[in-house]
Amino acid sequence: xxxxxxxxxxxxxxxxxxxxxxxxxxxRGDQCAWLAEGSQVNRxxxxxxxxxxxxxxxxxxxxxxxxxxxxxxxxxFIPGLKVQVFHGLEWKKKSHFRIRGxxxxxxxxxxxxxxRFNQLAxxxxxxxxxxxxxxxxxxxFNTPAYQLESKLPVILFAPTFSPNLTGALDCFNExxxxxxxxxxxxxxxxxxxxxxDVIARYREIKAPNFEIxxxxxxxxxxxxxxxxxxxxxxxxxxxxxxxxxxxxxxxAEPGDELINFTRPEQLHRSLEKALIPSTELIAxxxxxxxxxxxxxxxxxxxxxxxxxxxxxxNPPELKKxxxxxxxxxxxxxxxxxxxxF
Numbered sequence: 001x002x003x004x005x006x007x008x009x010x011x012x013x014x015x016x017x018x019x020x021x022x023x024x025x026x027x028r029g030d031q032c033a034w035l036a037e038g039s040q041v042n043r044x045x046x047x048x049x050x051x052x053x054x055x056x057x058x059x060x061x062x063x064x065x066x067x068x069x070x071x072x073x074x075x076x077f078i079p080g081l082k083v084q085v086f087h088g089l090e091w092k093k094k095s096h097f098r099i100r101g102x103x104x105x106x107x108x109x110x111x112x113x114x115x116r117f118n119q120l121a122x123x124x125x126x127x128x129x130x131x132x133x134x135x136x137x138x139x140x141f142n143t144p145a146y147q148l149e150s151k152l153p154v155i156l157f158a159p160t161f162s163p164n165l166t167g168a169l170d171c172f173n174e175x176x177x178x179x180x181x182x183x184x185x186x187x188x189x190x191x192x193x194x195x196x197d198v199i200a201r202y203r204e205i206k207a208p209n210f211e212i213x214x215x216x217x218x219x220x221x222x223x224x225x226x227x228x229x230x231x232x233x234x235x236x237x238x239x240x241x242x243x244x245x246x247x248x249x250x251x252a253e254p255g256d257e258l259i260n261f262t263r264p265e266q267l268h269r270s271l272e273k274a275l276i277p278s279t280e281l282i283a284x285x286x287x288x289x290x291x292x293x294x295x296x297x298x299x300x301x302x303x304x305x306x307x308x309x310x311x312x313x314n315p316p317e318l319k320k321x322x323x324x325x326x327x328x329x330x331x332x333x334x335x336x337x338x339x340x341f
Contacts, residue, residue: 003312004031006053006064006080010038012192013087014070015045016217020138020301021068021085022050035059035078037336040192045216056338066308074102075336076322076329081105083308085135088234089292091116092253099124101325105311107132107304112291125319130307133293133300136219140241141296145223152185152209153275156225158218160233161191167231167249168198174264179210184271187221188212191233227274229267237292240285245274256284 005025007018018034025032033051035058036043046052053059056075064080070087072095084103090096091113099120105128106121108114114131121129148154157175159168168190179186186209190199202212213221218235222228228239228246236246240257247259247270254260259281261270295303333339 002030003065003309004033004062006059006062006067006078007032007034008059008067008069008071008074008078009034009036009041010071011040011087012042012045012216014041016219017070017085017087017134017136018068020135021304024301024305033059033062033064042216056336065312068304069103072098072100072102073328073332075332075338076102076325077333077338077341081308081311083107083304085304089134089237090234091237091292092232099127100328101323102328103127104322105130105307107307109134110291110293110295126322127318128311128316130303132303132307133295135301135304137238137241137293137295138298138301140219140222140238141298143217143219143223146187146213146220148185148224150185150209152183153226154185154187154224155227155229155271156187156189156221156239157229158189158221158233158235159191159194159231161193161195162232163195165232165250165252166194166198168194168202171249171264171267172201174267176205178268178271179205179207182207182209184209184227186210187225189215189218189221189235227271229271237288241289241293241296243282243285243289245277245281245285247271247274255288256280257288 022032033053035053053062059078066081066083067074067078068083068085070085074082082103084106089109097116097120106117108117108129108131114129117129121127159166178184188202188211222239222242226244228236230236230246231249232252236248239246245259248254250262251258251260259270259273261267
């Protein structure tokens with residue numbers, strides 16, 4: 001009997017995380033559908049062959065066996081196993097390990113996160129953990145590069161959105177000066193939650209070697225760029241998997257795998273270091289990749305589905321039930337305007 005799976009999304013970044021799962025589901029003859037919640041999802045990003053559900057009621061009637069979620073919450077009243085697949089490789093952020101009481105299974109990406117989630121599973125005793133790798137990265141190594149005519153070295157600037165962590169404002173003047181020098185081609189990809197005022201400032205930069213890219217898939221940008229410039233964004237770990245150097249501004253936990261700078265005027269020198277990475281830097285990047293996401297076989301989506309199927313076929317004997325979580329659940333019902341019990 002075929003199984004039904006639901007993708008519950010609230011941000012545009014969810015598309016490239018979940019589409020590898022969709023591909024495997026469809027290849028094996030099962031069903032999948034999408035439920036986009038809120039105003040942050042651009043419905044134009046849906047493909048014509050992707051099934052969209054129009055409402056929470058439609059999702060409940062669909063009665064999925066499992067619900068895959070890149071975000072932090074999921075309605076408890078939708079049927080099915082609730083599976084957290086995460087929206088980034090954000091192991092340096094405390095919020096990555098926050099247990100909110102919604103999920104039955106956490107699909108971790110590598111040893112550095114698996115270890116911590118196993119500790120949390122032992123503590124809370126109502127969810128399972130499996131190290132699967134991240135479905136988003138399945139096509140990473142085979143994705144065609146973003147097309148550019150320029151022969152300049154390409155910098156991808158992808159800052160995080162958090163006001164306390166982003167380097168977008170601090171580095172604006174320095175980036176503008178570097179653009180005007182014409183030494184590099186600049187691709188800029190903002191997080192969907194980036195402050196509109198910040199984006200507006202960057203749109204003021206007009207140069208033939210500067211481009212702001214709006215897309216639902218960052219993988220071609222990662223392939224094309226020679227250097228990533230960021231701060232604490234999870235895209236750092238994604239880019240490093242291509243064994244390429246990352247320059248960061250005030251990274252929260254800068255290791256030897258990063259070229260970190262703390263004052264905007266240090267940007268130019270840091271980029272020069274990244275253009276000719278040292279042997280030590282390349283070795284440090286390889287070691288970090290092994291800890292964060294060692295899976296380079298392109299079948300993380302298949303591993304996720306295998307773990308889900310195993311739990312559906314052989315439910316684990318967990319010591320506790322999920323917490324009542326009343327306040328969070330009521331807030332979610334209010335947000336979705338769904339009050340049927």
